[in-house]
Amino acid sequence: MATRTRRSQRRTEALSxxxxxxxxxxxxxxxxxxxxxxxxxxxxxxTGPGAIYWHVxxxxxxxxxxxxxxxxxxxAIEPDKSPKTPQDEIRAVALGLxxxxxxxxxxxxxxxxxxxRSPWGSVTAxxxxxxxxxxxxxxxxxxxxxxxxxxxVHYILGAAGQNAANARVLGPDVDRTEFLDAVxxxxxxxxxxxxPFTRAVADQVRDHDDHEQFLxxxxxxxxxxxxxxxxxxxxxxxPAA
Amino acid sequence: MATRTRRSQRRTEALSxxxxxxxxxxxxxxxxxxxxxxxxxxxxxxTGPGAIYWHVxxxxxxxxxxxxxxxxxxxAIEPDKSPKTPQDEIRAVALGLxxxxxxxxxxxxxxxxxxxRSPWGSVTAxxxxxxxxxxxxxxxxxxxxxxxxxxxVHYILGAAGQNAANARVLGPDVDRTEFLDAVxxxxxxxxxxxxPFTRAVADQVRDHDDHEQFLxxxxxxxxxxxxxxxxxxxxxxxPAA
DNA sequence: ACCTGAACACCGTTCAAGT
DNA sequence: ACCTGAACACCGTTCAAGT
Numbered sequence: 001m002a003t004r005t006r007r008s009q010r011r012t013e014a015l016s017x018x019x020x021x022x023x024x025x026x027x028x029x030x031x032x033x034x035x036x037x038x039x040x041x042x043x044x045x046x047t048g049p050g051a052i053y054w055h056v057x058x059x060x061x062x063x064x065x066x067x068x069x070x071x072x073x074x075x076a077i078e079p080d081k082s083p084k085t086p087q088d089e090i091r092a093v094a095l096g097l098x099x100x101x102x103x104x105x106x107x108x109x110x111x112x113x114x115x116x117r118s119p120w121g122s123v124t125a126x127x128x129x130x131x132x133x134x135x136x137x138x139x140x141x142x143x144x145x146x147x148x149x150x151x152x153v154h155y156i157l158g159a160a161g162q163n164a165a166n167a168r169v170l171g172p173d174v175d176r177t178e179f180l181d182a183v184x185x186x187x188x189x190x191x192x193x194x195x196p197f198t199r200a201v202a203d204q205v206r207d208h209d210d211h212e213q214f215l216x217x218x219x220x221x222x223x224x225x226x227x228x229x230x231x232x233x234x235x236x237x238x239p240a241a
Numbered sequence: 242m243a244t245r246t247r248r249s250q251r252r253t254e255a256l257s258x259x260x261x262x263x264x265x266x267x268x269x270x271x272x273x274x275x276x277x278x279x280x281x282x283x284x285x286x287x288t289g290p291g292a293i294y295w296h297v298x299x300x301x302x303x304x305x306x307x308x309x310x311x312x313x314x315x316x317a318i319e320p321d322k323s324p325k326t327p328q329d330e331i332r333a334v335a336l337g338l339x340x341x342x343x344x345x346x347x348x349x350x351x352x353x354x355x356x357x358r359s360p361w362g363s364v365t366a367x368x369x370x371x372x373x374x375x376x377x378x379x380x381x382x383x384x385x386x387x388x389x390x391x392x393x394v395h396y397i398l399g400a401a402g403q404n405a406a407n408a409r410v411l412g413p414d415v416d417r418t419e420f421l422d423a424v425x426x427x428x429x430x431x432x433x434x435x436x437p438f439t440r441a442v443a444d445q446v447r448d449h450d451d452h453e454q455f456l457x458x459x460x461x462x463x464x465x466x467x468x469x470x471x472x473x474x475x476x477x478x479x480p481a482a
Numbered sequence: 483a484c485c486t487g488a489a490c491a492c493c494g495t496t497c498a499a500g501t
Numbered sequence: 502a503c504c505t506g507a508a509c510a511c512c513g514t515t516c517a518a519g520t
Contacts, residue, residue: 015485038513048486049514055484059513112353112399116406125431125439132438144457145438146445151396151458154403158353158395165357190366197373197386198366204387216385217392224465256504279494289505290495296503300494 015047017055017065024066028106036063064122067110071123074100075130086134087222093130094156094218095211101160102210108161115157128153140225148225155221159214180206256288258296258306265307269347277304305363308351312364315341316371327375328463334371335397335459336452342401343451349402356398369394381466389466396462400455421447 013019023044027035038049038059045052056062074096084092101107115124132149140148166179187195187202254260264285268276279290279300286293297303315337325333342348356365373390381389407420428436428443 037511039511048488050487050516051485053514108357109350109354112402113350113406116349116403125436129436129439132442136438136441142441143445144461146442146449147454147457147461149438149442150400150403151461154399154458155392155395155462158399159391161353162357162391162395165354195366195370197377197390198370200377200383201373201387201390204384208387213388216388217395220385220388220392220465220469221396221462222465223468224461224463227464227468228461278492280492289507291497291506292504294495 015045015051015055020045020052020055021062021065021069024062025070025104028066029104033106033109036066063110064114067107067114068123070100070104070107071097071111071127075126086137087219089137090131090134090152090222091215091218093127093134094152094160094214097127097156098160098163098211098214101164102167105164105167108157108164111157112161115153131156135225138222138226140228144225144228148228152218152221152225155217159217163210163214177207180208256286256292256296261286261293261296262303262306262310265303266311266345269307270345274347274350277307304351305355308348308355309364311341311345311348312338312352312368316367327378328460330378331372331375331393331463332456332459334368334375335393335401335455338368338397339401339404339452339455342405343408346405346408349398349405352398353402356394372397376466379463379467381469385466385469389469393459393462393466396458400458404451404455418448421449 020041023041024036027037027040027044036059038052041052042049056065075093077096101111111124111127114122115127128149131152132145135145135148135152166183167176184202184206187198187205190199192199261282264282265277268278268281268285277300279293282293283290297306316334318337342352352365352368355363356368369390372393373386376386376389376393407424408417425443425447428439428446431440433440
């Protein structure tokens, strides 16, 4: 408690939507979803709630704007190292999102919510589009475009979100290997009768690299995507009888 | 407004954790995450907040218990029609979750949260385990068990969640095809320069069957899972150069 | 046009007190 | 052991009033 937040704000600096969104991101980063409060926001910006409501419709819109800002920055990084395969392009976008969610764990929930509330609005549309284009470039037949793209996006968001959540379960400074060790031990103590699989998989958790694990999942889905339209593989012909 | 909730409660019936969880599920179903309130709960059960806190530690625990109850019911349905392939088994579990989330949309957020907060606790562990066993039965090499299983689980939760959210975007009685039509049209009106892919995929959205689409995604991942360990396919050997 | 800040209707949670 | 209900510290949001 009594954590001094910076008072550096020149109170003369004009209030703007951007400044509000920036402060919102800072609060979310510092204390998660619960940290974004109109009281905290007014204190940090040294104004009253009315001032904020003049620039922003409500808390929901503010959350959306914060999400937009962070994701847009993450997707914009990519410079133009020209010759890349569609797979590499997909991995780059996926890793960009993975790292953004890792830095801003609140993004995971927010993106899922926003993605489902209005898929064609704002950021989520850009994510869908950028993955979709590569699916298309991969030579996937048009019938499978939608399935393949949304499959990938769901995996990316889900896996990245879980990783971020794992990272924050304990304090920010807990040793990663120490934490994974604890998880692994917890799994190993499960009832052997009820959880044989989870127990067997326990040490795979212990020493896995986050990025590697994440990319392995991407490749898994990509393998499925490309295998589907090879001779003998149709969407309606499941992988085995 | 002024929606009459049932007053049928015999006030003499003893308060119990089960009865509280049951009421919580009803409130969540009726009005979503925001509908679960200690005031609403006390009214429905005709008690005070103190009584509820005697049976339940806090709101988080109550949400967890509600999630547990609903998912356990969904996974328990499966009778023993004996001979099934692992794929069929996976599809059955996936569809069970899909339908449960469709009936109780709040489950999506809740499961993701719970899944990441403590993967080894309660329901999420059971989901992971039941999918994992089939992955194992599929002959996937042990190295890929964890990746394959969590990939599938993420897809299932993500896709089911999005479907449920879509279903509730408009009122519960809006025609499905009418809604999909609106989405499709919205996509078609996107900027052709920025969103060529999304526009191209717009009519695939218009006439898709939810279950079919969902299962196609499952098969896509399953194809990847099984293809990985065929001759020539290793986890570290991405689907194309 | 932009900002102030008191006020409103909520929320989760606690706790002395009852039975 | 189980329940009551007033009270506390918080929310998001509004709005008359100022500049």
